Amino acid sequence: MDYESQPYHVTAALVEWLLVIGAAALIALFVGGVVALFLAGRRAPALVFAALKRGFSDLTSLSVRRIGALARLTIQESLSRRTLLVLFVFVSLFAAGNLFLQSPGQDMPAKPFVSFVMTSIRWVLIPVALLLSCWGLPADIKSRSLHTVVTKPVHRSEIVIGRMLGYSLLTSFILFVVALLGLIWIQRVVPERSKPQLTARVPVYCDLEDFFFLDRNGQTGKGLNVGDMWEHRGFIEGQTKSRAVWIFEGVDESYLNDEGELRMEYSFEAFRSHKGRIDEGVRFRLHLVNEEKGLDVPYPQRGAGLEVQEFSGERAARKDQEKPIIDIPRELSRTVGLDEDGSKVDLFDDLVEDGKLRIELSCEDDGQYIGAANTDLFIRLADKPFAVGYFKAIFGLWLMVVLVCIIGTTASCFLKGPVATLLTFGLVILGHPMRSYMENQLQQLDEKGRVLGGGMLEACYRLVTQMNVQSPLPENDATRVIQYLDTHIFNGLKIAEFIIPNFKHFDMTVFVANGFDVPWMDAGAAIVPAILTVLGYLIPCVILGYFSLQLRELEAK
Amino acid sequence: MNNLTSSQRKLVYFVGIAILAVPIVFLGRPAAEGGQGGGMIAQSRQKYRLGEVSFGEVDPASATMNLVLLGLRGVAANLLWMEADELKEKKRWSELNSTVESIIRLQPHFQSVWKFQAWNLSYNVSAECDAVEDRYFWVKKGIKFLERGVARNERVPEMRHDLGDFYGKKLGRSDERREFREFFLVDPDTERWEGGPDTEINPDRLDNYLVAKQKYEAANEVYRLPGVEQHKMGEPLFVMYPYRSQMDYASARQDENKFGDVTREAWAESYRGWTQEYGQTDFPTPGGVIRFEWTHDELERKGEEEGYSLDFKIYWQGRYEDMVNYRYWKLRASVERTPELAAARKAFADGRVQFREEQDMFAARDTFYDGLEKLQTVIDNPEYRREDGSSRLLSDEADLVEDALKAIIIWRHILQDVLGQPIPDEFPMDEVWVDPQYEGLRASLLEEFQRWQGSGI
Structure with a gap:
């Protein structure tokens, strides 16, 4: 699984959120003040103050009953537009699923089936949520049915919240039905031999900063690159002091399985610089190290080491195939090199120090290499049922759909249907498929001071002149102007990065498809960051929607 | 147009659509079963074999996706x-x-x-x-x-x-x-x-x-x-592959120390296919049609029909033969199908097992000698000798020479170094051992043998 476990810092996220919200509020206040100044002259401060006061009152004195009624109205309205017909789209998709997953046979792993369900749900439900939320209010304004509502004693903030709630409930219902259908479909179509892959493994990873390499001289260094474009894994050289090191924190006896062993799982990769024994895998050994006590206990303790079992999730397992699992017993023999000296060491008493367990990986074959990343070795706790991971991932999707409804409803408060759709769709695209690209660009800018191929204007220039991204631009004033402007465009992109929602937090497919439980806390996709992201947008969106609807001329069609 | 009511405008659109649909329907009428009839587009599709059916198996999902x-x-x-x-x-x-x-x-x-x-x-x-x-x-x-x-x-x-x-x-x-x-x-x-x-x-x-x-x-x-055309390689090369696969099959069996009748039959089939099918295939060349197995008389007759001289036809036949190494493979298949060569190869393989694995030096010595004798019989076959008496096999079959040298090296090592026996002045296949043209090959094989003591050869 190509995934890097990184910690998510809630406090830092909250501080960042407050700063962004504060800055946005100040800008809004300033713009509002200037507009009021132009329109009302000296009365502007009083008008702005009155609007803020009314807004505060409307936003804090909400009626659950009225919001519920508005949500019900929204649902009824959507149902009258035959929204539930979208369920037939899913039924057709699942029925046709095998067409996209040809040659299922018994060799097919579970992963593509799970990915297919999650991807289908995501890409069909997003447009539904988008269209519902973006077109509802503008259609009501156009048909003047909103007049009937605003003449009733309801706050406009309640209209906004009611709409958001209504759309969210409706899409939640669809999602729930579809998720059940998807689960049944997965259970039916995944080949019998791949069914064991439908599980929810609970991994304990070491933090990214606690994973490092030792070079061939035993000094801290970098993992070798064996020619892969993708630098996810670093490689260690066989029969040298080169090692990959993981330090797991918080290790205690609760991590032991029912047999009293510490179960570890790996996904190392082997690379051969010579053929060696073709009928045997490249071998490795784990070393349980306590530097303070000078202990280095190898595992396995005898023999030539373990053969690397690569890419175990990429196909159905053969009957005789070994699994990439290592069960380390609590009691191990003390060794000098690979020779036992007769005494025993205890995993927790002797090797774990302050809850930290240091594990080093060595390659046992001369001239061969083994590649590893920080998530390639983990402590595997007791597995959970597949449904647990699946529904957690569905919960993540649900949060994403809710966020789309929130943004769509907010956009529809100040824009007409087509424009609101375009804006929301743009945010979804920028927040998910394009997010990595945007982050990559900004990371290049931070690290190297420039982006390969330049910014927007430089890229345009290169496109028109058919110049590749490596060639230097001609040294003249035009180039300097282009680069100057591009720098400011990138500054704009940096601000946009804070405003555009990070939809990556919601996409938990990678876990469930690979047979892992969805983590609660991680800088990537995880439950807590996903919830916080939705809450983080809900509050400003309600405020923005409320003021927009307050100021909007409802008579305009 | 602006004076028209909404209903009238819709009526105009409908009429316009209907008028445009007539030629589309006429031109695009689907063909009847078997690709006959249909509109002009269907006929053109059939003529140029651009229809989905004419490519091969139709994939409904693919058409739907499109x-x-x-x-x-x-x-x-x-x-x-x-x-x-x-x-x-x-x-x-x-x-x-x-x-x-x-x-x-x-x-x-x-x-x-x-x-x-x-x-x-x-x-x-x-x-x-x-x-x-x-x-x-x-x-x-x-x-x-x-x-x-x-x-x-x-x-x-x-x-x-x-x-x-x-x-x-x-x-x-x-x-x-x-x-x-x-x-x-x-x-x-x-x-x-x-x-x-x-x-x-x-x-x-x-x-x-x-x-x-x-x-x-x-x-x-x-x-x-x-x-139908192919643009992968020259025609004689493209057509050659089934026959070469048959030889690969036979050769692979030998590499796996399978020297029985099945292997010999495989070589016999290789020779038959190479000479009677592939060698009798027409290949158009700038010098007219040629076949690899045509004699000069047959080439001359064909040249008269086409208006080419015999020399011109021989030139193109030779050039095409060189392209596919026709004569070499013909000779190889011809000799490999003989029981003597199969027996020689088997003896070399058995000798290696006796030397390396069983460590039975006396048996290994005799087996290698027996194999060399059998190989000598094959080499001496007049069928594989040129008019000047030189061996076609030794000059064309580098693998055979190498096999002979490897066997001699191990046999000499057993005699001289292991058993302490003198090496006779004359022994089977000694013409290869003493031939100066193989001096370089002999030296490198000796070095290889000394490095691995027989494991590498």
């Missing part, structure tokens, strides 16, 4: 290709497999897609795996993928030829050929294939080279259909 995507098929295909590249880079093989499936839904008749992605699975993905069983799994995936491509593109001989390459070269010539050839008969996934081969690629339980031969033969059959 309709659903309207004009965005190209965009979707591009995105999928990019995704496939990324998945390959990140070694997510199962998802790569699914993405490749989606690509062929969009581009079912683009032969490069089939070839590129089949190659990707069989050669690139398999090479990434460490376990030889996993490598074989991905080689099979690529082969199965290409098989489906062939079914959808029946009139593309190159794809069938590529399939032959996968069965023959990938399974038979890679570093893991020993294991792959075994797996082709007994799949490592014994649970699924019950101790037999994967019947999706080897339903008749044949050797991989014989399956390759079938695929190459099928490629030749398609190539001979009217209006």
